[in-house]
Amino acid sequence: MTEPLSQAVGTAGDRRATDFMDIALDEARQAGDRGEVPVGAVLVRDGQIVARAGNETEAAGDPTAHAEILAIRRAAQAAGDARLPDCDLYVTLEPCAMCAAAISLARIRRLYFGAYDPKGGGVEHGARVFQQATCHHAPEVIGGLRETAAGDLLRGFFKERR
Amino acid sequence: MTEPLSQAVGTAGDRRATDFMDIALDEARQAGDRGEVPVGAVLVRDGQIVARAGNETEAAGDPTAHAEILAIRRAAQAAGDARLPDCDLYVTLEPCAMCAAAISLARIRRLYFGAYDPKGGGVEHGARVFQQATCHHAPEVIGGLRETAAGDLLRGFFKERR
Numbered sequence: 001m002t003e004p005l006s007q008a009v010g011t012a013g014d015r016r017a018t019d020f021m022d023i024a025l026d027e028a029r030q031a032g033d034r035g036e037v038p039v040g041a042v043l044v045r046d047g048q049i050v051a052r053a054g055n056e057t058e059a060a061g062d063p064t065a066h067a068e069i070l071a072i073r074r075a076a077q078a079a080g081d082a083r084l085p086d087c088d089l090y091v092t093l094e095p096c097a098m099c100a101a102a103i104s105l106a107r108i109r110r111l112y113f114g115a116y117d118p119k120g121g122g123v124e125h126g127a128r129v130f131q132q133a134t135c136h137h138a139p140e141v142i143g144g145l146r147e148t149a150a151g152d153l154l155r156g157f158f159k160e161r162r
Numbered sequence: 163m164t165e166p167l168s169q170a171v172g173t174a175g176d177r178r179a180t181d182f183m184d185i186a187l188d189e190a191r192q193a194g195d196r197g198e199v200p201v202g203a204v205l206v207r208d209g210q211i212v213a214r215a216g217n218e219t220e221a222a223g224d225p226t227a228h229a230e231i232l233a234i235r236r237a238a239q240a241a242g243d244a245r246l247p248d249c250d251l252y253v254t255l256e257p258c259a260m261c262a263a264a265i266s267l268a269r270i271r272r273l274y275f276g277a278y279d280p281k282g283g284g285v286e287h288g289a290r291v292f293q294q295a296t297c298h299h300a301p302e303v304i305g306g307l308r309e310t311a312a313g314d315l316l317r318g319f320f321k322e323r324r
Binding site: 048057058060061062063064065069072073076077079080081082083084096097099100101102106107118119120121122125126127129130132133134135136 | 172220222223224225226227231234235238239241242243244245246256260261262263264265267268280281282283284286288289290291294295296298308
């Protein structure tokens with residue numbers, strides 16, 4: 001498997017970012033093994049993981065149980081604060097509009113995502129939540145980190161289901 | 163208190179809609195009494211309330227704990243199904259982009275909301291989630307139901323806080 005884009009990012013002095021994304025990819029794989037759409041997320045504060053989650057919409061019977069929402073909810077509840085301005089989020093897929101808006105509400109500092117999602121994404125596509133005048137906080141966004149691995153995981157999952 | 167808009171809606175053969183919105187307003191008032199931004203939501207299936215909630219972001223320390231998200235999550239978990247295509251949502255304020263996207267993901271049939279929210283709304287303002295080509299399900303939207311009561315509640319809350 002060759003990953004020119006993510007390798008380029010990964011070797012540019014940002015080794016830890018790819019490490020965290022690899023952990024998010026592990027969460028995504030575990031979600032896929034449970035029959036969920038394979039998306040994973042990791043929340044990091046000061047180089048430490050404060051929450052990690054895979055998609056749980058099917059198991060929880062909850063349309064809001066996307067990996068990002070679960071990670072944010074867990075980290076915020078653990079911190080006792082609805083705002084996480086010193087946290088960075090790593091997620092394997094471009095967040096949808098729901099998750100992008102939650103990232104904004106939580107005041108997440110930086111968003112790293114893997115694969116782009118032209119059909120369902122709300123960051124670089126569709127609602128483009130962070131680019132709206134009504135968006136009160138936009139994180140720094142780094143897209144395409146470990147893009148190939150994240151995309152392969154999703155493609156493999158949907159191919160099996162067809 | 164005069165409410166020309168909501169009265170007009172309420173007397174147009176849609177009495178039950180205003181009744182459900184009044185229950186959402188009760189949830190909003192209770193949220194305000196707890197020190198939360200006063201927003202309330204009610205989910206209805208076949209004329210029966212299946213979930214009701216007020217905003218809990220402060221108490222829960224959870225930026226995703228908006229009234230709409232809580233109502234959807236509770237109803238979906240009770241139904242054991244992440245999709246609620248036969249449900250209508252009544253919420254006192256125009257949903258933000260997070261909640262609008264959650265409403266779409268949950269396949270809610272119809273959305274009634276009270277006050278418009280030019281600063282934070284994601285339905286008629288900002289991200290306009292339901293109007294995006296990437297939005298896979300858009301509910302029927304009825305805005306401005308009991309608009310004055312919903313707006314008065316929010317204005318009163320923020321006036322006290324200043």
